Amino acid sequence: MDPLIGMGVLALVGAVAAIAGYTEDLESVVGSQSNPNSQVQLAPQMKYPHRLFNKAISGEPLSNGLAAVVGAVISVSLEFYADLSIITVIVIGSMAAMIIHMILAATSFFGRIASQSRFKQPLYMDVFKTNLPVIAAYAFMTTACILIICYLMAAYLDIQIPIPLLALILGITVGSIGSSVGDIQYGAECLYQNLEFGSGVNAAYSGNIVRKAASGIRSGIDNSWFSSKFGGPTTGIAFAAVLFMTSWITVLFNPAWGGAVGWCGLIAGVLFIAATAAANRYLEKSARRNFGPYRKDEKTEGAE
Amino acid sequence: MELLNLSVLSGPAILFPENPFYQLLLLILITLGGVLITVSVHLIPVGGAPAAMAQATGVGTGTTQLAAGAGLTGLLVAVSVYVLSGSGLICVLLGGIGSTIMISIVMLISNIGYIYGVGVPPASGKASRDPITKDRQDTYVSKGTEGHGIPTAAFISGAAGGIIGGIGGSLIFVVLLKASGLSGDDAAAILPISVILSIALFFVNAVIASYNIGGTIEGFYDPKFRKVSKAAAVSAVITLICGILCLYTMIQFGGFGLMAG
Numbered sequence: 001m002d003p004l005i006g007m008g009v010l011a012l013v014g015a016v017a018a019i020a021g022y023t024e025d026l027e028s029v030v031g032s033q034s035n036p037n038s039q040v041q042l043a044p045q046m047k048y049p050h051r052l053f054n055k056a057i058s059g060e061p062l063s064n065g066l067a068a069v070v071g072a073v074i075s076v077s078l079e080f081y082a083d084l085s086i087i088t089v090i091v092i093g094s095m096a097a098m099i100i101h102m103i104l105a106a107t108s109f110f111g112r113i114a115s116q117s118r119f120k121q122p123l124y125m126d127v128f129k130t131n132l133p134v135i136a137a138y139a140f141m142t143t144a145c146i147l148i149i150c151y152l153m154a155a156y157l158d159i160q161i162p163i164p165l166l167a168l169i170l171g172i173t174v175g176s177i178g179s180s181v182g183d184i185q186y187g188a189e190c191l192y193q194n195l196e197f198g199s200g201v202n203a204a205y206s207g208n209i210v211r212k213a214a215s216g217i218r219s220g221i222d223n224s225w226f227s228s229k230f231g232g233p234t235t236g237i238a239f240a241a242v243l244f245m246t247s248w249i250t251v252l253f254n255p256a257w258g259g260a261v262g263w264c265g266l267i268a269g270v271l272f273i274a275a276t277a278a279a280n281r282y283l284e285k286s287a288r289r290n291f292g293p294y295r296k297d298e299k300t301e302g303a304e
Numbered sequence: 305m306e307l308l309n310l311s312v313l314s315g316p317a318i319l320f321p322e323n324p325f326y327q328l329l330l331l332i333l334i335t336l337g338g339v340l341i342t343v344s345v346h347l348i349p350v351g352g353a354p355a356a357m358a359q360a361t362g363v364g365t366g367t368t369q370l371a372a373g374a375g376l377t378g379l380l381v382a383v384s385v386y387v388l389s390g391s392g393l394i395c396v397l398l399g400g401i402g403s404t405i406m407i408s409i410v411m412l413i414s415n416i417g418y419i420y421g422v423g424v425p426p427a428s429g430k431a432s433r434d435p436i437t438k439d440r441q442d443t444y445v446s447k448g449t450e451g452h453g454i455p456t457a458a459f460i461s462g463a464a465g466g467i468i469g470g471i472g473g474s475l476i477f478v479v480l481l482k483a484s485g486l487s488g489d490d491a492a493a494i495l496p497i498s499v500i501l502s503i504a505l506f507f508v509n510a511v512i513a514s515y516n517i518g519g520t521i522e523g524f525y526d527p528k529f530r531k532v533s534k535a536a537a538v539s540a541v542i543t544l545i546c547g548i549l550c551l552y553t554m555i556q557f558g559g560f561g562l563m564a565g
Contacts, residue, residue, distance in 0.1 A: 035356035035364055061369045160387045160492045169376045176373025180365040181413050185421035187356035198423035200358030202448025230421050238413040246381050246402045255389030262394040269401035273463055276408040280459050283415055287425040293443035
């Protein structure tokens, strides 16, 4: 394949991946699904009842992997047997995945909140009715973007993996990135805006989450507004960068052109990793220089 | 240099399927891949749920989830390289590079999140000085936490873990595909089964390591890393058993090239 077309497809894949990462993170924030869910779960036990949507279907990678596989299986089956256009089958597949995700979110919400009745946590039906459509919309967007990436990769990048399996791999990857990159701002900043900025959450404050919004009582939708300004975009950038940088090696240095080209790809990959390590070191130094230590140097050093 | 390439006409006799020890060699390579995955999960800095609240050093997600994300990205690269070039060695190495790229990007952008989103400098709670840069760590740990962010030593450790785990996962994939003894379109038809089996072996080994770590680890300088030998032994036993089943499946599907021929 012409490397120029390959680069064009990769750019498109990167753009779609950015949207997928963005919506994936916001979906988990509205439902407080990922690691910070422990705080939302803990809050009523510490006598802080809240109006957040509380679902933890599973870890983000697996729940996104499931949604992507359901969507991909239905899309591919429809494409084979009903002879529909790819756009139509992607929409129908994503809708099926969205419905399954909604069922899981609803049962998870009722189960989790009902189990906390002994801590006087009320079950708000209006929270359920207003937050579930937002979760459904984000789940639809994420699945549709993953399916678009799968179809693009299968059609242009010569990946011999069947689309449902590719969707599983990409779904697990986007969940893994959303869980590790996007949730930091949600867990450490959004849920604890009542604490001073510029510090990790002291373990003594666990469960003392913010329950008031700019106007009224805070719900998952307010949290997604907060996270859409930083956590969501960083997740999108991370997922797009992962897909672009890993495919870029094989598109620009196509190993089919000979063994030596493959080795060039290897060297390019190592150089990129070294560049990220250097950028990380620069960030670390600049953060330490600008923020300064939390306490004076008088403490004796502990054992190494 | 071609790893286990059945078409090479010279080389040690064990590299040929006719040799009675060929399947044993394949089994040993699968076990090696499993052990590499277990060791790699110990090297990747993960803070689990506390890291998502900036309460622990490392990437803010579970061990299995991060390792699976990185390993599957590497597997994706390995599969596409194998389909394009057919060379086992370059496929395994580029699989490792793919995993490392994923984990490096995640660690770098996580640090951007910690520094600009939460306002904390990267600091380790387990070592008072960074083993690589010798920077002071304990004074940069905020009150009531066990460190936050990914300092340089943890970053290097994570990159090393990515490359080892990616190589392990890709090695299992290549060996399983070779075990079928098929090539060309037949190999393309059986490729998804070897991908599924290598994903399964990846998860098995990631969970073994996850139990051994117990939530959080910062990398090679963490005291928990000393327990790696136990996990490697357990992983070797379990991957051996799973490897026999996987090889049986692939040989049944592929006919081992002997019966088919």
